[in-house]
Amino acid sequence: MHDSLPLSRRHEIAGRLRQGQPVSSGELAREFGVSEDAIRRDLRALAAEGLCERVYGGALPLSPAGAPLASRAEEQPAAKAALAARAAELVQPGQTIFLDCGSTTARLASHLAAHLPQGSGLRVVTNSLPAATALSSRQDISLFLLGGAVDPSIGGCVDGRALAELPRYAIDLCLLGACALSPDGTLAGFDRADSDMKQALLTASGATALMMTSDKLGTRAPFPFGAARALTHLILEHDAPAEQLAALASTGAPDPLRAAPPRS
Structure with a gap:
C-alpha cells in the first residue's frame, strides 16, 4: 500500500496526470487504501489547479496544447x-x-x-x-x-x-x-x-x-x-x-x- 497521507497521495496522482495518464477513482481508492470520497476530493483539488478534467469515475489529463x-x-x-x-x-x-x-x-x-x-x-x-x-x-x-x-x-x-x-x-x-x-x-x-x-x-x-x-x-x-x-x-x-x-x-x-x- 502507498503512503496515504493526503498531500503525498495527491502529489503522486498529479504526477500521473502530468504524464498524460487517465485515472480511475475506484482503482486509486484500492491502491491507496482510502475511500473513493477521499480520492474524489483529491481530484476536485487537482481539477481546480488545472491539472485534469473530472469525468465519471475518475479524471482525464488536460491537453498540453492550451498554450499560445x-x-x-x-x-x-x-x-x-x-x-x-x-x-x-x-x-x-x-x-x-x-x-x-x-x-x-x-x-x-x-x-x-x-x-x-x-x-x-x-x-x-x-x-x-x-x-x-x-x-x-x-x-x-x-x-x-x-x-x-x-x-x-x-x-x-x-x-x-x-x-x-x-x-x-x-x-x-x-x-x-x-x-x-x-x-x-x-x-x-x-x-x-x-x-x-x-x-x-x-x-x-x-x-x-x-x-x-x-x-x-x-x-x-x-x-x-x-x-x-x-x-x-x-x-x-x-x-x-x-x-x-x-x-x-x-x-x-x-x-x-x-x-x-x-x-x-
Missing part, C-alpha cells in the same frame, strides 16, 4: 515534421486543400513549400498566418487566406467573418488541427471560436485528415467540436501508445496512419 501558438511552435519539431511529411502524402495534384490553424499544420505548410513538385495545380485555403507565410513564396500554388480579425494566440482568423467565408470554397481535403482527443473519441480545443471553425471544416470538407502528437491522445479540452469517427485519416506518431490506439479503435476512428520515426 507562439510558445508551441518550436515544441517537438522532429515529431511534427514527421507527421507533416506523412500528411503530405495525402495531397494530390489539382486538389483544393484547407490548412487549419496549429503548429503541426504550419509545419505541413513549410513541408509543402519545400517539397511539393512544381506545377501541381494545388489550391490552398487557410486561416493560418504561419501557413500562408510559408506558402507565399510558391507562385505555382493558388493561395487563399480567410479574412477576419487575427487572434495572436491561435495564429490566424477564427471569427465570424472567417467562418462566413468558408462556404465559398469546395474543399477536397482539410488538414485539421486539434488540441485534444479523448478516449471516447471526442475532438476538442481550448478556444470556442477556433472550435467552431474546426466543426465547420469537418462538415464542409470532402475528406479530413488530423495530425496529432502522442501527448494529446487521451486528453480533454473545454470545447468539443467533433468525433474521431468523422475523420477520413488519423495521422499519429510511429510509437503512439498501444493503449490509446486500442481505445480509439472502439470509437470508430479510422485506422491510424503512422508517421516515420523522427530523424535524430
Whole structure:
C-alpha cells in the first residue's frame, strides 16, 4: 500500500496526470487504501489547479496544447515534421486543400513549400498566418487566406467573418488541427471560436485528415467540436501508445496512419 497521507497521495496522482495518464477513482481508492470520497476530493483539488478534467469515475489529463501558438511552435519539431511529411502524402495534384490553424499544420505548410513538385495545380485555403507565410513564396500554388480579425494566440482568423467565408470554397481535403482527443473519441480545443471553425471544416470538407502528437491522445479540452469517427485519416506518431490506439479503435476512428520515426 502507498503512503496515504493526503498531500503525498495527491502529489503522486498529479504526477500521473502530468504524464498524460487517465485515472480511475475506484482503482486509486484500492491502491491507496482510502475511500473513493477521499480520492474524489483529491481530484476536485487537482481539477481546480488545472491539472485534469473530472469525468465519471475518475479524471482525464488536460491537453498540453492550451498554450499560445507562439510558445508551441518550436515544441517537438522532429515529431511534427514527421507527421507533416506523412500528411503530405495525402495531397494530390489539382486538389483544393484547407490548412487549419496549429503548429503541426504550419509545419505541413513549410513541408509543402519545400517539397511539393512544381506545377501541381494545388489550391490552398487557410486561416493560418504561419501557413500562408510559408506558402507565399510558391507562385505555382493558388493561395487563399480567410479574412477576419487575427487572434495572436491561435495564429490566424477564427471569427465570424472567417467562418462566413468558408462556404465559398469546395474543399477536397482539410488538414485539421486539434488540441485534444479523448478516449471516447471526442475532438476538442481550448478556444470556442477556433472550435467552431474546426466543426465547420469537418462538415464542409470532402475528406479530413488530423495530425496529432502522442501527448494529446487521451486528453480533454473545454470545447468539443467533433468525433474521431468523422475523420477520413488519423495521422499519429510511429510509437503512439498501444493503449490509446486500442481505445480509439472502439470509437470508430479510422485506422491510424503512422508517421516515420523522427530523424535524430
